Amino acid sequence: MSICAYLVIALKEAMRNLTKTMNALSDETRLRILRVLLEKECCVCEIMQALDISQSRASRNLGILREAGLLRARRDGAWIVYSVDKEGMQEYLSDMVKAIRKALEGNQVVALDLERLKTAVRVGPSRVNH
Numbered sequence: 072m073s074i075c076a077y078l079v080i081a082l083k084e085a086m087r088n089l090t091k092t093m094n095a096l097s098d099e100t101r102l103r104i105l106r107v108l109l110e111k112e113c114c115v116c117e118i119m120q121a122l123d124i125s126q127s128r129a130s131r132n133l134g135i136l137r138e139a140g141l142l143r144a145r146r147d148g149a150w151i152v153y154s155v156d157k158e159g160m161q162e163y164l165s166d167m168v169k170a171i172r173k174a175l176e177g178n179q180v181v182a183l184d185l186e187r188l189k190t191a192v193r194v195g196p197s198r199v200n201h
Contacts, residue, residue, distance in 0.1 A: 088140065092164060095139035096171070100124065101132045103184050105141065105155065105168065106175050110185060112154035114147075120191035121184050140164060150193055 095101055100122065107113060107121050118129040133153055136142045141164060143156040155168060175181045 092139045108155050112152045114150040117191040121188040
């Protein structure tokens with residue numbers, strides 16, 4: 072395969088990644104989740120409580136954000152905790168995350184999410200309300 076062909080493949084891959092990221096950021100719930108995770112790392116149950124959403128909705132949207140390269144996940148005992156992958160993301164993603172944080176300043180829905188986050192607790196799977 073020629074160098075030109077490799078370049079075309081790389082450019083197409085970069086475009087797919089950008090499209091995936093833009094799609095991930097085109098949803099209000101995912102923007103709210105991202106903003107909460109900028110405050111602190113959280114498990115699914117904490118995201119559920121902060122945003123007042125179901126487990127399936129929280130999990131699905133966390134997966135989309137992670138697949139887009141915005142989040143990382145790590146195991147902490149019984150929980151998988153998510154955080155914004157500030158070190159691992161590409162520079163343009165970091166700039167987008169900063170812009171989102173700024174754009175959401177003063178947003179009342181986000182303010183309520185952040186207020187609920189203060190009292191969110193990690194609970195076992197059998198105690199989470201779906």
